[in-house]
Amino acid sequence: MTISTSHGKLQDLLATMRASASAAGAVGAVGAASTIKPVLKVPLPAMVSNTPFLPLKTSKEVLLHKLMGMVETRFGIYSSQQVEKKLSRIFQHTGMEEVKDWVRLMEGAPSDDSEWLSLVEGLTVHETYFYRDRPLMDMLSKDIFPRMIRNKVRRGQSSIHIWSAGCSSGEEAYNISMLLLQCLLLEGEATLDAAGLIRPHPRWQITVLGTDVSRQILRVARDGVYSDFGMGSFRSMPENDMTYFEACAASPEGLQGGQHYRVKSFIAKYVSFAQHNLLSGKAPQQGSDLILCRNVMIYFEEKTKRLVQDMFHRSIASDATLVLGGTDVLYSPERFQRQQGSGGAWYIKH
Numbered sequence: 164m165t166i167s168t169s170h171g172k173l174q175d176l177l178a179t180m181r182a183s184a185s186a187a188g189a190v191g192a193v194g195a196a197s198t199i200k201p202v203l204k205v206p207l208p209a210m211v212s213n214t215p216f217l218p219l220k221t222s223k224e225v226l227l228h229k230l231m232g233m234v235e236t237r238f239g240i241y242s243s244q245q246v247e248k249k250l251s252r253i254f255q256h257t258g259m260e261e262v263k264d265w266v267r268l269m270e271g272a273p274s275d276d277s278e279w280l281s282l283v284e285g286l287t288v289h290e291t292y293f294y295r296d297r298p299l300m301d302m303l304s305k306d307i308f309p310r311m312i313r314n315k316v317r318r319g320q321s322s323i324h325i326w327s328a329g330c331s332s333g334e335e336a337y338n339i340s341m342l343l344l345q346c347l348l349l350e351g352e353a354t355l356d357a358a359g360l361i362r363p364h365p366r367w368q369i370t371v372l373g374t375d376v377s378r379q380i381l382r383v384a385r386d387g388v389y390s391d392f393g394m395g396s397f398r399s400m401p402e403n404d405m406t407y408f409e410a411c412a413a414s415p416e417g418l419q420g421g422q423h424y425r426v427k428s429f430i431a432k433y434v435s436f437a438q439h440n441l442l443s444g445k446a447p448q449q450g451s452d453l454i455l456c457r458n459v460m461i462y463f464e465e466k467t468k469r470l471v472q473d474m475f476h477r478s479i480a481s482d483a484t485l486v487l488g489g490t491d492v493l494y495s496p497e498r499f500q501r502q503q504g505s506g507g508a509w510y511i512k513h
């Protein structure tokens with residue numbers, strides 16, 4: 164369903180959002196700002212005279228506060244100064260009556276309505292890069308994947324399904340695919356051909372699913388093209404692993420500066436992406452062998468983190484692994500067996 168407001172305003176709001184987000188340097192590798200011009204007309208004087216006891220600014224702030232509350236309930240993004248600033252920027256040229264109409268419509272719309280998803284685009288933080296938190300990524304190679312592969316082999320199983328939850332522009336999901344293939348090779352479950360491509364033995368069925376609430380950032384993820392510009396996607400990349408990329412032209416979806424590299428297809432072929440809201444209550448897949456959710460719940464309140472972790476627990480296979488970000492707390496620790504690795508804690512479902 165798509166809400167149509169009498170002003171047809173969302174495209175305009177989005178244009179403003181993108182402009183304000185890029186002005187604040189908050190959105191990473193997203194496309195160019197929209198050229199759609201705001202068309203909202205703001206009947207300010209009439210509104211001021213209608214609300215003599217409440218200055219216009221305050222009334223609008225109250226509405227935005229209400230909207231922020233809805234954003235938190237539906238997407239987990241809670242009101243912080245940064246988020247409130249973004250919201251105020253988005254609506255700075257919108258009249259109060261129009262904001263009021265819009266908030267009312269949004270209240271009645273489901274969270275997967277495109278208007279909601281568009282608003283969330285302007286409020287999310289997409290910072291990510293390959294080998295983010297290197298000790299934790301090393302722990303995947305040294306501890307988590309060897310254990311997973313050996314257990315699968317011992318049980319005669321040959322499928323590995325991984326979920327990167329809140330994957331942003333996809334670096335984490337491709338990174339997982341790279342590390343898993345390297346481990347399969349070390350465990351004798353894959354071969355390395357003359358061109359340097361790792362080929363798992365044919366019986367292995369591998370999927371790495373990256374999900375994010377932002378449709379816009381997932382376009383960058385699906386492209387799999389990254390730039391080395393400034394503090395780009397490769398800032399922590401070990402030199403040797405550049406062999407998993409090939410130089411290419413810039414993608415219209417991503418950052419424009421610097422040299423661009425595409426993830427080679429023998430890594431990318433196991434990776435797919437889907438839009439998913441962690442607060443939807445449903446996992447995008449059941450029976451994951453590993454869920455990795457890092458630097459996502461830092462934006463959530465405790466009750467929201469608990470709901471998301473409940474969903475992880477319900478959807479993960481038994482004996483599967485959960486990896487959270489370095490600062491995340493695991494609630495209900497009795498449901499998992501805690502492992503302490505060199506890169507932090509990881510959890511095995513009982």
Ligand SMILES: C[S@@+](CC[C@H](N)C(=O)[O-])C[C@H]1O[C@@H](n2cnc3c(N)ncnc32)[C@H](O)[C@@H]1O
Nearest residue numbers: 238287290291329331375376440441457458459
């Ligand atoms: C800072 S990035 C983290 C990316 C990656 N996991 C990492 O550690 O580098 C956080 C991502 O979480 C996503 N996100 C925020 N709220 C979400 C929600 N309710 N459901 C799914 N994804 C969400 C954002 O869109 C953003 O791309």
